[in-house]
Amino acid sequence: MTEIYEIAIIGSGPAGCSAATRAAKLGVSHILLERTDHLSDTIYKYQRGKYVMATPDNLPLQSDLQFEADTRENILGWWDEGTEGSGVNVKFNSEVTAIEGEKGDFTITIANGDTYKAKHVILSIGLQGNLRQLDASSIPGADNGVTEYQLDDPKDYWDKDIIVIGAGDAAIENAVALAQNDNRVTIVNRKREFSRAKSGNISLILTAIKDELLECAYNASPVKVNEDSMVLKTPEGERVVPADRAIARLGAIAPRGFIEAAGGVFEDGADFPRVNEIYECDRPGVFIIGALAGYPLIKHCMNQGYEVVHTIIGDPVESVVRKELATKFQVIPGFNDVQSMLEQIKAAVPLFQGLTLLQLGEFMLDADIHFKKPGDAFMEKNEAGDSLFVIHEGDVEIPVTADKVFRLGQGQFFGEMGLIMGRRRTATVLAARDGSGAVGIEIPRTAALKLIASSPQAKKVMDETAILRQLQTFLSPELTRDDLSELIEAAQTKQFGRGEALIEEGDEGDALYIVRSGSATVSKKVGNSDVVIAYVPAGQFVGEMALLFHQTRSATVRATVPVDAVELDGALFRSLLDEKPKLRAIVDKVAREREEENQRTGNDVVSRKIEFLTSIGLGEATNAIVIDEDLCVRCDYCEKACAETHDGVSRLDRAAGPTYANIHVPLSCRHCEQPHCMADCPPNALQRDAGGAVYVDDTCIGCGNCARNCPYDAITMSALPAKKGGLMGWLLFGGKFGPGEAEKPKKSKENKEMSRKCDLCRDVDGGPSCVRACPTGAVIRVSPEELFSRIREGA
Amino acid sequence: MSAHTSFLAHERFRWFKRSAWLCLITIVAYSAYAPVGGRNGGTWVGYGLGTIGLLLILWLSWLGVKKRGFSGGSHTIRGWTSAHVYLGLSLTIIATLHTGFEFGWNVHTLAYTLMMLVILSGGFGVFAYLRYPAKMSENLIGQSASALKKEMQDLDIRIARLTQRLPDSFAEAARMSLDQTKIGGGFMALLSGSSKKCGSAKAVALASSQAETLTDSAQQTSATEMVASLSRKAEIASRLRRDLSYKAIMDIWLWLHVPLTLGLIASLGAHVFIVFYYW
Structure with a gap:
């Protein structure tokens, strides 16, 4: 009689290997079935030497196998050793064709007809076994051997004509790597742009196309594959492109037929089969984990493999996510278990409504939880910060004027202005002085942006609140949600590209705009040219003149960097003003001040300087280095000081960068509001x-x-550390390098090229050393508003 | 107020004011104290002035070390430079009063003379720092020297290409431009920034005169382009030379200022030693 295994694991990827190793370590009878003759085929097929990331960083690994960010070769090595060392029972060349029977008695048939019996099945076959391929029935020649669906090593090709089909990350990485190895590469993109890939890869491919490293056929698709060429259908008609090899990277899909036969159920429109919280699918005894369950990250896969084995043998482990959360939740008074705390958080916070508990749990890993005693601050006004806070418990106070204090309670959030505008905190937020303390959940910028991007509900809540708060901050704290509800409901967020006009001089227009992020200039036509008269940073409103005085637009407002603005309906806003004379007075005052300012700054020199500075993107800076060339003696002590304080590598190129009149903006980081x-x-x-x-x-x-x-070319990739010169050696012994001068760094395996950029000398007492080292006062570091106001005053 | 504050105006002329006060006080002290035997370095006021002068000189010299130290702290080198300039100038009064106007052919007067030379060279430095930065910007019209050098290389390629379409006589002009367009060079060449011997400038004249002999219209077009390219190259070269000469002027005074300072410190040592050992 054949042996009945406790667990049969199908597929030996990260999830399958991790599960099998756990089973082996626990002494549970098991069998690991792998279609190919090696483990982890997906990773095996990665490009040779590919560096594999271990995201998400803060998710701890729970597996018997080693895994951290490293090269494909090392990772495969660890897994081979780990599975062998723990005695995993693996059968290679065993493609499963059918799973029959029921929980406790499954019969698994493989391609050669052999069968295995098991009580439970873990299905961890991933997606890459089912690559999307060119359809030979509609594309003649697709099966003639020219087309392949993976690239093992770009160095296998040299001086060849190669077509890469696809616009995702894999296609881009392959195309660029092949082109760098002196092949003539054409990348075929079905759409008119690259949008599916990671933004780093998008800029990689766009740069490669611009530099003519490779060619791109947009809106194109293959219609025929010949022995040495491919026919592409393009908007300009059919085109024959030479091809010694075609590499199609079209993604992968779940093998639906097989999964459904195994008992998986796909909900309407779902790409993955449905599983419950212990990863069991609709057929009892069959567990689906890893990429096939919708978790494409290696760490998730490995943790799930570990967990599911424990679940099957009836000894469930608490997941590492939960364990981490338990430590995090300790600071919350009255905390006892993770599950109910997550439920409580989800119920209390409207922003989290769109998330499942599993997602929320993982999301909370990124967050920090703070408990503040009454009167202690969560954030201080004018402090830089871009995280979002959600109140889990207690009340917070936001003093806005001497006698006006805002109060926010459970489930509400604050800090969204810093997040959206990328500017310093507009207010101090304290735990309510009359309460018993408050618990705030701090969500870092990237996690908050991800939340907004992935949950339409979160985006709506966030947008509406942000508009309300902006109106309160920049018009009057007296305004309430009730006053503004009609206006907010009709409000629309609009995006403007660099150089695009929000408002055009002379137009009829009745809308008011609040600049949410980015910045704009206000300019007026004088003769034939536009003269810049004012600069509008994020948080301010524009367009009030036409609205107040029922006239055509008196000036043009143009985005200097990409702008995100809220458009408010003019008629609604006017009726609000009519109801609230106090508010009317505030808006009138702003309009009057602006008009005065506009009359004053008709000065041509000032206008040209501001125009120059905004044209080179200074509008999105928070802290930029600006050199007065009338004072600069070109001694380069700024650069030397920078190198001296930063391991011998200067993060500043003094001579490079744009110049207008006496203003020179060298290449160095500007610490953008929304850093690219x-x-x-x-x-x-x-x-x-x-x-x-x-x-x-x-x-x-x-x-x-x-x-x-x-x-702005402000970041260089450079190795460290360079050999530094010293004063005495240079002065007395003719040393080659003086202080702040150094040998060019050489990269090596140990000394890799890393990202080097200005950090405003955050660890140095006294601030940026470039500024302090300048002997003549030519170097300053300022915010654009400060700079513009100094230029205006100086005129 | 402009966006920037120069070292002279640092903290609303703080060091100018302090130095002025220091001078005033020393003048008053010198005038008020009339010892028997006349005013000189050997009186109590004289010792006082000498001590102040000595400490000032040592502290002022320390700027050379300080500005290369790149250390953290609340100071700025701009502030140090400001103090250096104004306190340095105040030495002309403090040290002169210290001498009691007694000069001779001795080591004491040598130290005084060296000090005045140091101050004089420093004064030229201030003048250069005020005058030449703006001239440098004006000269390069918002471009960087490296961008102009790159443009020159591109012009060389274009000129070489044009000579292939023109009679051999034009090759001489191209060669002249390529071989004799020197930027920088020896001390005097660097400092003068003169473009009198510029190969490209001469090549322009040569190519223009050759161009007049051409009859073929295609060649005439090429010749015009060649003359234009050579003129542009000559223009860039002359700007780059001027750039180097301005930079050289801003640097050269330090070659006097620093060695003279070292000499001054040595002679000061001798001066102090002799005063206390022999008198």
Whole structure:
């Protein structure tokens, strides 16, 4: 009689291997069935030497197998050793064709007809076994051997014509790697842009296309594959492109037929089969984990493999996520168990309504929980900060004027202005002085942005509250939600690209705009040219003149960087003003001050300087280095000081960068309101500190995404440390390098090129050393508002 | 107020005011105290002035070390430079009063002379720092020297390409421009920034005169382009030379200022030693 295994594990990816190893360690009888002749085929097929990330960073690993961010080779090595060392019973070349029977007595048939019996089945086959392929019935020649669906090593090809089909991450990475190895590469994109890929890869491919490293056929699709070429259908008609090899990277899908036969049920429109909280699918005894259950990250897969084995043998472990959360929740008074706390949080916070408990749990891993005694501050006014706070318990107070205090209670949030506008905190928030303390959940910027992007409900709640708060902050704290509800409901958020006009001079227009993020300039036509008269940072409103005085637009308001604005209906706003004479007085006062200011700054020189500075993107800066060339003696002590304080690598290029009149803006970080560099950092190594400095922490992996994403060339990738010169050696012994001068750093395996950028000398007493080292006062670091006001006063 | 504050105006002329006060006090002390035997360095006021002067000189010299230290702290080098300039100038009064106007051919007067030379060279430095930065910007018109050098290289390629379409006589102009357009060079060449011997400037003249002999219209077009390219190159070269010469002027005074300071400190040592050992 054949042996009946306790568990049969199908598929030996990270999830399957982790499950099998756990079973082996526990002495549970098991069998691991793998279709190919090696473990982990998906990772096996990664490009040779590929660096594999271990995201999410803060999720702890719970597995008997080793895993951390490293190369494909090392990771596969650990898993081979780990499974072998713990005595995993693996059968290679065993593609499963059928799973019959029921819980306690499954019969599993493999391709050669052999059968195995098991009480439970873990299905962890992933998706990559089922790659989307070109359809040979509609594309003749798709099966002639020219087309492959993976690329093992780009170095296998040299001086060849290669077509890469696809627009995802894999296609982009393959295409660029092949092109870098001196192949003539054409990438075929069915759409007119790359949007599906990670933004780092998008900039990678766009740069490659611009530099003519490779060619891109947009809106194109293959119609025929010949022995040495491919026919593409393009908007300009059919085109024959030479091809020694075609590599199609079209993604992967769940093998639906097989899953359904195994008992999985796909809900309407779902890409993955339904599983419950212990990963069991609709057929009892069959557990689906890993990518096939919708968890594409390796760490998730491995943890699930471990957990599910424990579940099956009736000894459930608490998941590592829960364990982590338990420690986090300790600070909450009266906390006892994670599940009920999660339920409580979900019920209390409207922002989290769209999340499942599993998602919320994982989301909370990123968050920090603070308990503050009455009167203690969660955040201080003017402190830099871009995280979002949600009140879990207690009340908070926000003093807005000497006698006006806002109060927020359970479930409400604050800090969204810092998050949306990228500017310093607009108010201090304290735990209510008359309460018994407050518990706040602090959600870091990336997690908060992810939440807004993934949950339409969260976005709506956030948008409405943000508009209300902005109106309260910038018009009058006296306004209530009831006063404004009609206005807010009719409000629309609008995006404007760099250089696009929110308001055009001379137009009929009745809308008022609040600039939520980015910044704009106000300009007037004088003769044939536009003269810039004012600068509008995020948080301010524009368009009030036409609205108040029923006239055409008196000036043009143009976005200097991408702007996110809220459009308020003019008629509604006017009726609000009619009802509230106090508010009317406030808006009138702002309008009057602006008009005065506008009359004053018709000065041509000032206007040109501000126009120049905004044209080079200073509008989105929070702290930029600006050199007065009339004072600069070109001694480069700023650069030397920078190098001296930063391991010999200067983060400032004094001579480079744009110049107008005596104003020179050298290449160095401007600490943008919404930093472009942060957008796509795999380990989330770019951070903003309370002082406002955007810096790189020591988790940087040197991928270069930030350097590519920075529009101002302010980030360099460089090795460390360079040999530094000393004063005495240089002065007395003719040393080659003086202080602040150094050998060019050489990269090596140990000394990798990492992201190097200005950190505003956050660890140095006294502030930026470039500014302090300047002997003549030519170097300053300022915010644009400060700079513009100084330029105006100086004129 | 402009966006920037120069070292001279640091903290609303703080060091100018302090130095002025210091001078005033020393003048009053010098005038008020009339010892028997006349005013000189050997009186109590004289010792006082000498001590102040000595400490000032040592402290002022320390700027050279301080500005290369790149250390943290609340100070700025701008503030140090400001103090350096104004206190340095105040030495002309303090040290002169210290001498009691007694000069001779001795080590004491040597120290005084060296000090005045140091101050004089420093004064030129201030003048250079005020005058040349703006001239440098004006000269390069918002471009960087490296961008202009790159443009020159591109022009060289274009000129070489144009010579292929023109008679051999034009090759001489191209070669002249390529071989004799020197930027920088020896001390005098660097400092003068003169473009009199510029190969490209001469090549422009040569190519223009050659161009007049051409009859073929395609060649005439190429020749015009060649003359334009050579003129642009000559223009860039002359701007780069001027750039270097301005920079050289801003640097050169330090080559006097620093060695003279070292000499001054040595002679001061001798002065103090002799005063206390022999008198």
